[in-house]
Every structure is written in structure tokens, then in C-alpha cells.
Amino acid sequence: MTRSPHRPTPDQLLAEVEREEVRQRRGRLKVFLGYASGVGKSFQMLDEGRRRRERGEDVVVCALQPEYPPEVQAILEKLEIIPMLKIGSEKIINVPAVIERHPQVALIDGLAYDNPPGSPNCHRWQDVEQLLDAGISVVTTVNLQYLEKLQDEVERITGKRASCTIPRGFLDRSSDEIVVVDAPAIDSLSREASAADSATRLAQEHKLSRLRELALLVAASVIDRQLETYLRSHGMDWSWGVQERILVCVTPRSSAAQMLESGRRNADRFQGEFYVVYVNQPALSQEDRAILEQNLDYARRLGAQVEVLMGLDAAEAILKFAREKGITQIFIGHSMRQGAWRRLWSNLIERIIRSAEGIDVVVYPHQR
Amino acid sequence: MSSSTPTSADSVRDQQPTRPGQLRVFLGYAAGVGKTFRMLEEAQHLKRLGKDVVVGYFEPHGRKDTIAKTAGLEMVPTKTINYRGVDFREMNTEAIIGRRPAICVVDELAHTNVPGSERCKRWEDVQVLLDAGIDVISNMNIQHLESLNDHIFNITGVRVRETVPDWFVKSAAEVVMVDATTGALLNRLKRGDIYAPEKAEQAMQNFFKESTLAALRELALRQTAHELEFREIAEMPEPPEGLSTLSSQKEIRDRILIYVTADPSTAMLIRRGRRMADYLGADCFAVTVSSPRGGRLSVTQDVEGIQKHLNFARNLHIESRTLEGSDPAETIVDFARRNLVTQILVGRPKKQNLLSRLLFTDLVFRIVRKAKDIRVIIVADRRHRPQTASA
Numbered sequence: 057m058t059r060s061p062h063r064p065t066p067d068q069l070l071a072e073v074e075r076e077e078v079r080q081r082r083g084r085l086k087v088f089l090g091y092a093s094g095v096g097k098s099f100q101m102l103d104e105g106r107r108r109r110e111r112g113e114d115v116v117v118c119a120l121q122p123e124y125p126p127e128v129q130a131i132l133e134k135l136e137i138i139p140m141l142k143i144g145s146e147k148i149i150n151v152p153a154v155i156e157r158h159p160q161v162a163l164i165d166g167l168a169y170d171n172p173p174g175s176p177n178c179h180r181w182q183d184v185e186q187l188l189d190a191g192i193s194v195v196t197t198v199n200l201q202y203l204e205k206l207q208d209e210v211e212r213i214t215g216k217r218a219s220c221t222i223p224r225g226f227l228d229r230s231s232d233e234i235v236v237v238d239a240p241a242i243d244s245l246s247r248e249a250s251a252a253d254s255a256t257r258l259a260q261e262h263k264l265s266r267l268r269e270l271a272l273l274v275a276a277s278v279i280d281r282q283l284e285t286y287l288r289s290h291g292m293d294w295s296w297g298v299q300e301r302i303l304v305c306v307t308p309r310s311s312a313a314q315m316l317e318s319g320r321r322n323a324d325r326f327q328g329e330f331y332v333v334y335v336n337q338p339a340l341s342q343e344d345r346a347i348l349e350q351n352l353d354y355a356r357r358l359g360a361q362v363e364v365l366m367g368l369d370a371a372e373a374i375l376k377f378a379r380e381k382g383i384t385q386i387f388i389g390h391s392m393r394q395g396a397w398r399r400l401w402s403n404l405i406e407r408i409i410r411s412a413e414g415i416d417v418v419v420y421p422h423q424r
Numbered sequence: 425m426s427s428s429t430p431t432s433a434d435s436v437r438d439q440q441p442t443r444p445g446q447l448r449v450f451l452g453y454a455a456g457v458g459k460t461f462r463m464l465e466e467a468q469h470l471k472r473l474g475k476d477v478v479v480g481y482f483e484p485h486g487r488k489d490t491i492a493k494t495a496g497l498e499m500v501p502t503k504t505i506n507y508r509g510v511d512f513r514e515m516n517t518e519a520i521i522g523r524r525p526a527i528c529v530v531d532e533l534a535h536t537n538v539p540g541s542e543r544c545k546r547w548e549d550v551q552v553l554l555d556a557g558i559d560v561i562s563n564m565n566i567q568h569l570e571s572l573n574d575h576i577f578n579i580t581g582v583r584v585r586e587t588v589p590d591w592f593v594k595s596a597a598e599v600v601m602v603d604a605t606t607g608a609l610l611n612r613l614k615r616g617d618i619y620a621p622e623k624a625e626q627a628m629q630n631f632f633k634e635s636t637l638a639a640l641r642e643l644a645l646r647q648t649a650h651e652l653e654f655r656e657i658a659e660m661p662e663p664p665e666g667l668s669t670l671s672s673q674k675e676i677r678d679r680i681l682i683y684v685t686a687d688p689s690t691a692m693l694i695r696r697g698r699r700m701a702d703y704l705g706a707d708c709f710a711v712t713v714s715s716p717r718g719g720r721l722s723v724t725q726d727v728e729g730i731q732k733h734l735n736f737a738r739n740l741h742i743e744s745r746t747l748e749g750s751d752p753a754e755t756i757v758d759f760a761r762r763n764l765v766t767q768i769l770v771g772r773p774k775k776q777n778l779l780s781r782l783l784f785t786d787l788v789f790r791i792v793r794k795a796k797d798i799r800v801i802i803v804a805d806r807r808h809r810p811q812t813a814s815a
Contacts, residue, residue: 086605107489111615233608238601238648240448262656269652272601276645283638290635296579297806298642318799325703327646384804390796406789409802410773416696417802419792 069289083193085184086233087167090199091271092264095239097197098124098165102131104195105163109135116159118187119149119180121166135163146172149183154192161193168202170220181222188230197237198222200271213266236275241265273327284382297384297414300328304360304387305374307334307401308344312351312389315420319387320358328384332360333377335370371407378415386412389420442557447550447596449533450563453644454631456618457604459563460485460531464493466561467529471497476526480553480560481515481546483531487617497529505538512538517549520558527559534568534586547588563602564588566644567631570740571699574692574806579639582630590698591741599651601644606637650703657705678706681765683756683791684737684744685712686729689771689805691736696803697769698740706767710737710744711759713752753790760798767799 090097098121109115117137124132138154140147148171154162169180177183184194201210204221211217227234241264280299304319306312316332323330332355334348355362367373378386388405409417448466452459460483471477478498484491500523503516514537520528530553535546543549550560567576570587577583593599613624613632624632631637682697684690694710701708712730734744749755760768773788792800 233605235605236601236603236645238603240598240600265652265656269649272645272649272652275603276642276649279638279642279645283635283642286635286638292635296639297575298579298639299646322704325705327649402793405792409788409792412802412804414804414806416804419800419802421795421797421799 072285072289081191082230083162083188083191084232085188085193085230086195086235087227087231088195088197088235088237089271089275090197090237091267092241093199095237097199097237099128099131100235100237101165101195101197102128102135102163105161106131106134108161114160115163116154116157116161117163117165118154119147119164119166119169143172143174148172148175149180151176151183151186154187155190158190159192161195162187164194164196167196167198168218168220168222179220181226185226185230200267200274203227203274206270206274209270210267213263213270234275234278236271238268238272241268276327297382299382300326300385301331301381301383302326302328302385302387303331303333303374303378303381303383304355305333305335305389306348306351306355307389308340308348308351313354315387315389316351316355316358316360318420320360322385330358330360331377331381331383332362333365333374334362335365335367335373371404371411374408375411378412383415385416385418387418387420442555445554445556445558445560446598447554447559448561448598448600449593449596450561450600450602451644451648452563452565452602453567453640454565454609454637455485455627456609456612457602459565459602460487461490461493462600462602463529463531463561463563464490464497467497467527468493470527478520478523478525478528480517480520480528480530481532482529485618486620498525500528505540507538507540514538514541515546515549517542517552520553521556524556525558527561528553530560530562533562533564534588536586545588547592551592564593566640566647569593569647571695571702572643572647573695575643576640578806579643580630580636589740590702593651594654594702596651599648601648603641603645606634606641609637610634654702676766678704678767679763679765680704680706680708680767680769681756681760681763682708682710682737682742682769683712683771684710684730684733685771686726686733687771688729689807690729690733692805692807693769693771693803694733694737694740694742696806698742700767700769700801701742708742709763709765710734710742711747711756712745713747713749713755715750715752716748753787753794756791757794757798760795765798767801768795769801769803772802772805 088097088101102117105115105117115135117132117135119140120132120137136159138150138157141150149164164180164184167181167184171177171180171183177186184196187194200206201214201216201218202221205224205227207217207221242261276299283298300323302319302323304315306316319332320330322328332352334352340348352362352364363377365373365377367376374386374388377383386408388408390401390405405417405419409419450459450463450466464479464482467477467479478500479494480500481502482494482499500516500520502513503519504511505514506512515530530546530550533547533550537544537546537549543552550562553560566572567580567582567584568586568588569590571590573584573587609618610632612618613627616624618624619627631640678701680697680701682694684694697708697710700706710733712734714730730746734746737744745759747755747759749758756768759765768791770788770791788802792802
């Protein structure tokens with residue numbers, strides 16, 4: 057979920073164009089992402105297949121789950137199915153048969169399966185890769201916990217790690233589209249009023265809510281990156297502030313620790329990104345340098361993306377950085393010094409306030 | 425009555441205080457993402473489970489797939505209201521209450537009723553249903569959320585008039601995202617599945633641009649995530665007094681003060697303040713300062729503008745106060761200190777002419793200088809459209 061730290065260079069844009077050309081030849085991958093089983097991924101995915109087929113697209117089902125509820129069965133009856141191959145007690149996609157049949161769209165319910173020993177590919181995602189390379193588009197389903205890049209976050213919530221996972225690179229490289237299948241973690245409208253909400257059930261519901269939130273945020277950040285690429289390639293400034301991005305400006309003497317904590321908290325609460333900058337000052341005393349290092353170190357420990365900016369004009373350097381990153385909130389502290397330096401600093405704050413168009417400026421109080 | 429023995433389930437229900445109904449909102453990001461479809465599917469599912477479900481209002485928009493989803497569902501007849509010679513169809517709230525279903529499906533939560541209706545807004549009708557103990561399933565798009573109004577204008581160039589206050593959405597038991605890719609949505613539009621051709625053409629000009637849709641989609645996803653987190657936090661038990669727990673729980677509760685003036689940008693300030701308060705779990709006040717001798721220039725307009733903004737704040741469930749004082753900056757900062765305010769929200773200094781610049785900036789910067797112990801937030805003007813409008 058990290059962003060590229062700089063604006064794309066012409067070379068990067070060119071590479072993007074080339075990737076786009078490769079993409080044109082390859083099949084497209086669309087992923088229905090759910091946070092748990094039973095949220096309705098299969099239904100939504102297969103129903104999309106049905107609609108596409110009714111509009112005349114050549115759609116074929118290539119992988120199914122062992123069991124389906126009646127409403128899904130009803131859709132399956134309207135679709136062509138290429139039977140899976142049996143290997144022992146398990147089933148794998150019949151890749152050669154699918155490539156031979158060469159439909160426009162292959163529906164694959166459940167991306168995160170490991171194929172049994174003796175299969176041509178170890179993992180189902182490798183089967184999918186083969187289909188995409190053959191120019192067949194794939195629509196598939198996956199649960200959050202099977203995405204390798206979310207393993208840590210999922211484990212923090214559930215305490216468990218999934219054994220078979222989709223590697224980080226695969227989805228980033230291949231998925232053209234991602235759709236969240238959202239549903240309430242607790243179906244309060246259909247469940248009967250229960251006698252007692254046991255502690256275990258509450259804990260379970262809490263976990264599901266957290267996973268659900270994670271799924272929504274993952275999709276949001278994917279879209280954010282796509283939007284950014286789109287806007288920049290169309291020569292638009294990144295200025296919509298859909299995702300909050302918080303920038304804390306530290307100096308040796310500002311009340312940095314509290315301000316950093318507040319910035320972190322705002323970033324968390326607004327599900328945003330967190331940046332910390334320091335504008336390099338030439339003549340810094342030994343003591344100030346030590347405090348500054350301490351502050352920047354603390355910022356890193358709080359998970360901030362830290363940068364040291366160069367420039368004689370601090371206000372300008374900060375604003376330039378803010379515009380480049382699409383910052384939505386700038387935190388800046390009152391100076392704790394006295395005399396001329398303080399007037400200069402106040403002047404800096406006022407200039408930032410005046411020029412920070414489209415950005416909230418948070419003037420942070422003294423430490424007490 | 426109270427001493428009589430209940431003889432049937434019905435009379436038990438009549439006597440017990442009504443449990444307020446639960447609201448579920450399906451949240452989308454544009455017409456055509458499938459909100460109504462999902463909602464009706466849910467209704468069908470609940471009906472199969474044996475629930476007493478009715479449709480209180482349904483807007484077919486001529487969409488075949490969606491209309492098919494109403495098959496077998498009981499529809500409560502709507503009522504017709506004539507306004508200036510034209511008949512309008514509106515939900516018949518009273519008839520639904522008379523019918524007393526367990527669950528009622530209501531399309532288009534953000535709808536504004538035609539003049540002459542009992543209530544102005546459909547969400548107010550839904551509130552009546554909920555108060556009567558009926559569960560409601562409804563839907564809306566992200567652009568109808570009040571606190572995002574300026575942001576939406578910034579993204580789309582459209583000032584959305586039909587809004588639902590954030591507190592009402594927060595009162596819902598569940599907010600569920602109805603997602604679709606922007607590509608799929610644009611295809612639906614081009615095929616004429618969403619609007620008739622002329623209207624589709626017009627829609628492509630503003631909301632239905634790929635970048636706009638992507639931004640709205642991201643907003644909707646983030647809002648749904650926030651609604652979830654908000655409910656999680658609200659359900660967390662308070663830590664026992666005096667027990668120190670995790671550092672995040674030790675935080676003092678934030679209190680946000682919004683400085684209200686007659687300036688039109690105040691509405692934007694109020695929306696942003698509301699949003700910040702919701703995200704930070706803070707209390708929120710809207711405060712204005714009136715000079716004891718009356719005003720300076722254009723008094724009537726000032727008073728009207730300020731009253732309008734204070735009313736707006738109240739509608740968003742923000743407590744509002746009018747203070748007296750000859751020096752607004754000092755009055756505000758004093759009030760903030762006495763009331764343990766942690767953040768003061770003010771509008772950006774104006775740029776116009778030198779005089780107003782001197783007068784107004786003076787106020788913003790004087791607050792900044794005086795409130796050295798309080799966070800002061802100079803809120804960006806989110807009403808401006810982006811510089812480049814091509815794409």
C-alpha cells in the first residue's frame with residue numbers, strides 16, 4: 057500500500073504505456089474480493105458471468121466450489137461449464153481444455169487454491185496466469201486472508217495465517233479490476249433475537265468487522281493508485297484529497313513528540329497516510345541536531361514517511377512537497393523560541409496559511 | 425390497561441415500549457452501481473427466511489433486471505400529490521405504519537419530497553418508520569452525504585442539493601458498500617442500462633467521467649470503512665475509572681470549536697468540522713461572536729447569514745452558541761479555554777482587497793497568536809474546482 061515517492065518521470069510514463077500494450081494482448085483479470093466466506097462473492101461473480109453471457113460474450117465456468125446454495129445453482133444452470141480434472145480426491149482446472157475451447161471469459165470461483173501434488177502447476181493462480189497469457193480474460197473470487205501482502209494485518213486481527221496465498225506480485229501485476237463484495241458482519245435483520253450474546257461471538261463479530269474494514273481500505277487504496285496514475289497521465293494536478301494525507305513539519309524546537317503523535321492519530325482515524333518533513337537549516341547547533349535526530353527517529357518509529365527537504369525558503373519547500381504528495385493537512389508547531397527567530401517563525405506560519413490553498417493548516421500549540 | 429393480562433402476541437406488542445427499528449443503508453457511488461438491485465435481493469432473501477417484508481417505495485427507472493427483482497414482494501401503494509398541476513408519486517408512510525411489516529424497503533433515501541408532503545425529506549419519513557419499530561432497508565449514494573458536499577462539488581462540479589445528514593447515516597445499524605468497477609458502470613451507461621440516451625450524454629459530462637467515478641468510489645469505500653470503525657468504537661466499553669489502559673484510550677476527548685461568521689464559506693467550515701469531529705470522535709460546537717453594540721457594516725445581512733449558519737450547524741447536530749464580545753478573537757479564545765476546547769476551526773483568510781485582507785486576516789492570525797495553547801486549524805476552501813477540468 058505504499059506509494060511511489062516521486063512524480064513519475066517520462067521514462068516511468070513510457071514504461072507504463074508499454075505495460076499497457078502488453079496488457080492489451082493479455083486477458084484481463086477481475087477479482088471479487090471478500091472478507092470472509094459466505095459474503096456472496098460466488099453469487100456476484102457468477103451472476104456477472106450470466107449477464108455477460110446474456111449480452112453475447114463467450115463465458116465459461118472453469119472452477120467451482122464443492123457446494124452452492126440454491127440461488128447460485130440457478131445461475132449455474134444458465135452457464136457452460138468445463139469440468140475440472142480429478143486428481144485423487146481433489147480437483148484442478150483443466151487448463152489445456154480451457155485454452156483449447158478458448159472462451160472470451162473464464163469464471164474461476166476461488167483463486168487461492170493449491171493444486172494437489174502431481175498437477176502441472178502448484179497453485180491455481182499459476183493456472184490463471186496461463187489463461188491470461190493465452191489471451192483469455194478471467195473473473196475470479198478471493199478472500200482477504202489469502203493475499204500475501206495482507207498476511208501480517210490479517211494475522212494481527214485473527215491470530216491466524218493462511219497456508220495458501222496469492223503472492224504479492226501476482227495481483228499487482230495482473231489484476232485490472234477489483235470489486236469489493238461487502239456485506240454486514242452480523243446479519244441483524246435476519247437473525248432471531250438471541251438469548252445472550254456470548255463473549256466469544258462478540259469477539260468473532262469484532263474480528264469480522266476488522267477484516268471487513270481492511271477489505272474496504274485495500275480496495276480504496278488500489279483505486280487511489282489507479283486514480284493517481286490516471287490523473288497524472290492526463291496532466292491533472294493531484295488535488296482532490298479523497299485520501300487524507302497528513303504532513304507534520306518538525307523543527308528542533310517545536311513540540312515535536314506530541315505533534316507527531318497527533319499526526320499519527322489523525323492519519324489513523326482518517327485512514328490516511330502520514331508524512332514528516334524537516335527543512336534543512338544550515339547552522340544547527342550540536343544540541344539542536346541531536347534533538348532533531350531524536351524527533352525524526354520517533355517519526356519513523358510511528359510509521360511516518362520521513363523526508364529532509366532542502367531549500368532556503370522553508371515555507372516554499374514545505375508547500376512544494378505538500379502539493380506533490382497531495383497533502384490534505386499540514387501540522388506546524390508554534391515556535392518555542394523568543395525574539396527575532398520567533399518572529400521569523402510566525403512569519404513562516406502565516407505564509408504557509410496564506411499560500412496553502414486546498415490544504416488544512418493545523419497550527420499546533422506549545423508543549424505543556 | 426397496564427394491569428390487564430395480555431392475551432395475544434399482538435397485545436403484548438402494543439403494550440411494550442416499541443423497540444426502534446433498525447436501519448440498513450446500502451451505499452453506492454453513482455446511479456447504476458446496483459444499490460436497488462442489492463436491496464431487493466436482500467428483501468427476497470429475508471422473505472425466503474419467512475420475514476414480513478414490504479416495499480415502501482421503489483423507483484424502477486425502467487431497469488429490467490431490477491424490476492424483475494420485485495417479483496413476489498408486497499408493495500405498499502404509494503400516494504399521489506399534485507403540485508402545480510403535476511402529479512408526483514411519494515411513499516405513503518402512514519399506510520406502511522398501518523400495515524406494520526417487520527421490514528420495509530425504501531428506495532432513494534436522499535429524495536426530497538414534493539412540496540405539500542407531510543415531511544420534507546424521505547429520510548425523515550424513514551425516521552418515522554423506524555420510530556414505529558419497523559426495520560428499514562434503504563440506499564443512497566456517497567454524494568448525498570451532507571459533510572461531503574463541498575468535496576463532491578470539488579470533484580464533480582455539481583452542487584448536490586439532496587443531502588442526508590451524517591448523524592442520520594450514523595444512526596443506521598449497518599452501512600453496506602455496493603461496489604462495481606468504474607469500467608463496468610461506464611459500460612452500463614453506454615449500453616443505456618442506466619439512463620435514456622439524452623440523459624446518459626448529459627451524465628457523461630459531469631458524474632460519469634472515469635476519474636470522477638473513481639474518486640467517488642474511493643470516497644464511498646473509505647466512508648463505509650469509517651462507518652464500521654465508528655460503530656466498533658461506539659460499542660467498545662468505557663475503561664473503568666482510574667484504570668490506565670493502552671495509550672490510545674488515555675487520550676483526552678477532543679473538543680472542536682467552529683468559528684461561525686456570515687461569510688458563505690462558513691457552511692463549508694461547518695461540514696469539515698462535522699467530519700473531523702466524527703472521525704476523531706470529538707465533541708463539536710459552532711460559536712459566533714456578536715458585538716454588544718450591534719454590528720458594524722450591513723447588520724441585517726450579517727445577522728441573517730449567521731443565523732442561517734447556526735441553524736445549519738444545529739441540523740447537523742452541532743451545538744451552537746452566540747457569545748458577546750467586542751473583540752471576536754479574544755472572545756473565541758477565552759471561550760475555548762474555559763470550555764477545554766482542543767481545536768479551533770477557522771476559515772482561510774480572504775484575499776480580495778487590501779482593506780478586507782487587513783481586517784479579516786487580522787482576525788485569523790490574532791486567533792492563532794492568542795491561542796498558543798490550543799490547536800488552530802485553518803480550513804482549506806474545498807469549494808474551488810480543480811484547475812484543469814479536461815478528462
